[in-house]
Amino acid sequence: MKEGRKEELKANRKLPFVGLVGVAVGLLTTATRAQDPLPSWNEGPAKQAVLEFIKVTTTQGSPQFVLPEARIAAFDQDGTLWVEHPIYTQVMYCLEKVPDLVKAKPELAKVAPFNTVLDLLHGDRAAMEKLTLPDLEKIAIATLTGMSVETFQAEAKQWLAEAKHPRWKKPYTELTYLPMQEVLKYLRANGYKTYIVTGGGQDFVRVYAEQTYGVPPEQVVGTALGTKYGYAKDGKPFLTKEPKLVLNDNDAGKPESIHLMIGRRPHIAFGNSTGDQQMLEYTKAGDGARLAMIVLHDDATREYAYGPAEKLPDTKVGTFTQALFDEAKKNGWTVISMKNDWKKIFAFEP
């Protein structure tokens, strides 16, 4: 036992109430800690920005108080709520649905780009490089349209239950960021309606958003293809997914879709790439308290590191340019450093 501790005990023996005060303070500290709504965040400006935003917008009498009905929060998904590398989950879905497609239409097995996808799925990693954007669009149309809404939902649900991320060997829905899950819950606990505003497919994300994020289908805004109303042979009506783009929920499409689908400007928005720039600008341009936050993937060890902002490696998937980083700094957006701001990234971490 060290001398100081001995002295302390002696003092306590002499003044028993000091010990009681110590216990009381200890309990109080524990209680405060248990109430931390963002335990997976390290202390710092990012965590502080969220806490401060909630405080000023939900405290009665605060000059920045926001009426409960106007409490709208918008979250990009890929790279903001869950992992987007090495490639967007929905692209994996489309690629991995190609074998089913070929089973139904065997003639496609020798037709590009479907043959390239089969090579890729059989281990030829170089095949990925051969796929162009028009190829990916062709594959998306072939795997996401032509079936009823219910058939698509069932197929996506089954795939999500079985597919595994190549690095963590876990279902994609387990690769959500715990700190962001905490923010979603904390915002909802304070009366915010949490929306996902994603460049990904609206119908795809709606399949799992409620279970994965607590976000119901009607609060998922995404890139959307049209549907066509028709009747089955027995006269029962149904909707078929059509190869017709209705919403391109990227870049300027994000604020445009927010207006169409929600009709109110968010008070807080989260993104991570150039595709989120306009949504964050639009959010910040509103009156009163508005918070824009942007996730920087700077943690190659626990997740991935890419930018090219801040001299991080360049990427085509979830690009965060230096220009965007500079705009963030200039406009008072808060950059979230995965490495520094997140104590824990995934719920499954020890």
Added chain:
Amino acid sequence: MKEGRKEELKANRKLPFVGLVGVAVGLLTTATRAQDPLPSWNEGPAKQAVLEFIKVTTTQGSPQFVLPEARIAAFDQDGTLWVEHPIYTQVMYCLEKVPDLVKAKPELAKVAPFNTVLDLLHGDRAAMEKLTLPDLEKIAIATLTGMSVETFQAEAKQWLAEAKHPRWKKPYTELTYLPMQEVLKYLRANGYKTYIVTGGGQDFVRVYAEQTYGVPPEQVVGTALGTKYGYAKDGKPFLTKEPKLVLNDNDAGKPESIHLMIGRRPHIAFGNSTGDQQMLEYTKAGDGARLAMIVLHDDATREYAYGPAEKLPDTKVGTFTQALFDEAKKNGWTVISMKNDWKKIFAFEP
């Protein structure tokens, strides 16, 4: 005093507790009446259908119980929630905005169809007959697009505060149907999310839907023109309303928009015209308890009478054909007769 009443009083004097029982029964009846969630409805199959639907879908243990998150209700607006004759309110808005338009662009005063509208507004009722559907579209584009979203909202709000319906000389927002307001409230009290699914303009209806119906902007689905994201001279971003149709929320467009905007099939839907047919079919085609209801305007005295179903006068505004009436009967939709099912139509009635 009549003999019977005298006898009653005498009996009560002899048996005081009978009087107390009478009072108790009276109180009980009053209490039951006070709890009637649909006091403006006459007893009958329509009122019963709503009460029964709520009972079976919200009583725990009921085989037709609907999970709270799946409780979606869809209401057409024009002719279902408020008056649509002699012409849709939004058409009146577009016509009455023409003088402002001409003030800003004087050269339009002599150009068709704007000159025809000016004649109409100056009392030439016959001018209305000259306006074709392409004319109305031209007027809609001129009065609903080319301005920022906020400018449009402010203009529509001001018009709604000042404009009066030609028959009742009251603001249009006072011409909502009290029985339907009761249904909206009753559904919400039972955990249903109430949506407006209207052929009218989404942006227009959103201006007043929260105050008028308790339906927030994000629960208004309507015909929608696109917006375009851009920047003002000071760099501030804003959305401009564009002459580009994104959603045509009529006929098959209603279930298609419901899928896009809500992503869940309603359990209960209300309409009043051929434009609602597919929404009602789609609603009824779902599993479990589904209720489709359709308002028949058969009350020329208190509101209007039009069909041409059931030999009511024909109309171009809110057409309810005999074929639709027959489909309603065949498919188990409930027809609401304004005349017979509604005790009171407007809140301002004595």
